[in-house]
Amino acid sequence: MRWCKLLRALPGSVHKAAGGRSAALQPRSFNSSSHNHKDLFQDFESQVKAFREKLSVMTPGSDWSPITLTKGLPPERADIVIVGGGVIGWSIAYWLKKKERVREGVRVLLVEKDPTYSQASTVLSAGGIRQQFSLKENIQLSMASVDFMKNINNHLGVLNQDPIDLQFNHSGYLFLASEDVAHIMEENHVTQRELGAKVILLSPAQLKERFPWINTDGIALASYGLENEGWFDPWTLLNAFRCKAMSMGVYQCFGEVTGFRCSTQKAETVDGEDVNVKRIKYVNVRMPNSLEYQPVECAVVVNAAGAASGKIAEMLGIGHGPKDTVAGLSLPVEPRKRYVYVVHCPDGPGLECPFLIDYSGFYVRREGLGGNYITGKSPEETEEPDVSNLEVDHTFFHEKVWPLLCHRAPPFECLKVSGAWAGFYDYNSFDQNGIVGVHPLVNNMFFATGFSGHGLQQSPAVGRAVAELILDGGFQTIDLSAFDFRRILYQEPVRERNIV
Ligand SMILES: Cc1cc2nc3c(=O)[nH]c(=O)nc-3n(C[C@H](O)[C@H](O)[C@H](O)COP(=O)(O)OP(=O)(O)OC[C@H]3O[C@@H](n4cnc5c(N)ncnc54)[C@H](O)[C@@H]3O)c2cc1C
Structure with a gap:
């Protein structure tokens, strides 16, 4: 796309940003060198500046009137509205409050459409956490998150309530690689070790010695996590964030x-494309079992709607412009159905079972101590199931x-399927990694979505x-x-290498 090349030259662009200063709030323009072009972010910059100034002087008991709440209705205004009450949304809510605790002035409202969480990815996930990624960002996110979870009661414990028990099962992930990708596993291993992850590589012989029930045919190398990996109860984490926040x-x-409801400012890209830059003024919230909605006035919106976050973006016209234009670029997050099967296998490996991920794509891990396991596999792109329901195939x-x-594991020849469920991945069809930051054309909506198969484990660090x-x-x-989001503008995917 032509404009992608031009946008790359932007001052303050995210990829060039120094010292990790990001994304959303840096002064940027689509073409600051030309007097004809306007600073797309000027309006947002000044508003954010005012917002921060307000934060810096705000103390408890200052001139802010308390919100008057009508039962069942959202407040009429809030500083920050978070859309989606899954683990990502609640983690963000917690960290916002934690960070501004000394001032206690920022009003954070979280809106969740389904009190039963019947389709939320969080509660339908496999609950796994690992350090074995190839991207340093993913490794760092998971390392910080596991540290948070190990000290969860210090972070999320609430006075006079029972301690939180995440039911964390400490057990390494075991990735198996075939000959053609073993070199990638080695490279990933170097990155993981450099960042402090306790991961070892095993030859087929070492693998057989450690896990005699694994058939090592076709395996050239294995990678096994010694610490800080395993699985836990997703609902407990979600609820702990929620109660604390x-x-x-x-x-x-x-x-x-x-x-x-938005205000709109006309602007022009360096490519000469006329665009409307929006700023959200009100979020419309429809109450359950009602056609009525309440507008909530706000300064910032966070899109943490998981698999539905692409739809939330669409409500703002994101992606509705002509193809190959900035306005035509949608948020590439969509639901993708994934099945989880619970199997009972009395002769299975039991406590010896790691979170095994084979290069063919399937995974299996122990579930409890009674001879149960969960297993599954992502379908091929051509066999993606219908997402209109959560039925299991x-x-x-x-x-x-x-x-x-x-x-791969012959003891599983004799098993009984004792249950199954399906859930939606918050699937980023562009590169299967999280999207964190603002859209250039809606400059007060922050995305925190698209984590595909690893949003649960990264939620503590993503929220921060x-x-x-x-x-x-x-x-x-x-x-x-x-x-x-700009990596999508630049058409530069940031992909995991050889790792789910
Ligand atoms: C089968 C399966 C296995 C997985 N295994 C793992 C794993 O082992 N480890 C791991 O880290 N991750 C795993 N994941 C991924 C992980 O579950 C997700 O990445 C993560 O839970 C995303 O959290 P979220 O809060 O963004 O989304 P969600 O939990 O889906 O929350 C989004 C919320 O937004 C609400 N919402 C949507 N639209 C609106 C609206 N218009 N208004 C108000 N609210 C709205 C929804 O009701 C929902 O509750 C798995 C996912 C699945 C499906």
Whole structure:
């Protein structure tokens, strides 16, 4: 795309940003050198400046009147509205409050449409956490998150309530590589070790010695996590974030975000494309079982709607412009259905079972101590299932998962499927990694979405990063500028190498 090349030359562009200062709040223009072109971010910059000034003078008991709440309705205004009450949304809410705790003035409202969380990715996930990624950002996010989880009661414990028990099962991930990709596993291993992850490489003989029940045919190399990997209960993490954030003053509202009211400013890209830069003024929240909606006035919106975040972006016209223009560029996050099968296998490896990920694509891990396991596999691009419901395809297990599982781990030849469920990945179809930052044409909506198969485990660190972006104007701890939306503008995918 022509404009991608031109945008690359922008001053303050995310990829060139120094010292991890990001993304959203830096002075930027699409073409600052020409007097004809306007600074797309000028309006936003001044508003954010005013917002921060307000924060800096705000103390408890200052002139801010308390919000008057009508039962069941959201407040009429809030500083920051978070759309989506999954683990990402609640983590952001917690960190926003944690960071501005001394001032206690920022009104954070979280809007969740489904109090039962019946389709939320968080509660339907496999609950895994690992350090074995190839991108340094993903490794750092997971390392910071596991550290958070190990000390969860220090972070999220609430006075006079039972301690939080994440039911963390410490168990390494075991990745298996074939000959053609073993070199990538070695390279990834170097990156992981450099960042402090405790991961070892195993030859086929070492693998056999450690896991005698694994068939090593076709395996050239394996990578095994010694520490800080395993799985935990997703609902407990979500609920812990939620309870803590609410105890710190975050408002929760059950309702559906159905649209936005925006102000619009005309601008022009360096390519001469006329664009409308929007700024959200109101979020429309429709109350459950009602056609009525309440507009909520706000300064900043966070799109943490998981698999539905592409739809939320569409409500703002993102992606509705002509193809190959900035305005035509949608948020590439969509639901992708993934099946999880629960199998009972009395002769299985039991406690010896790691979170095994085979190069053929299937995974298996222990579930409890009673001979149960969960297993699954992402379908090929051409066989992606219908996403209009969460029905499970049992044939997929018999035809696509079980043969691979038996081949690699023969004890699983004898098993019984005792249950199954399906959930939606918040799938980033561009490069399957998180998108964290603003869209250039809606400059007060922050994205925190698209984490595909690893959003749960990264949620503690992602929430902190988004709070930094909003309150500090840039990343302070882990530099996530590589995950900014602009990589989509530049058509520069940031992909994991040979890792799910
Ligand atoms: C089968 C499966 C296995 C997985 N395994 C793992 C794993 O092992 N490890 C890992 O780290 N990750 C895993 N994931 C991915 C992980 O679950 C997600 O990346 C993560 O939960 C995303 O969290 P979220 O808060 O963004 O989304 P969600 O949990 O989906 O929350 C988004 C919320 O937004 C709400 N919402 C949507 N639209 C609106 C609206 N208009 N108004 C108000 N609210 C709205 C939804 O109701 C929902 O509750 C898995 C996912 C699946 C499906």
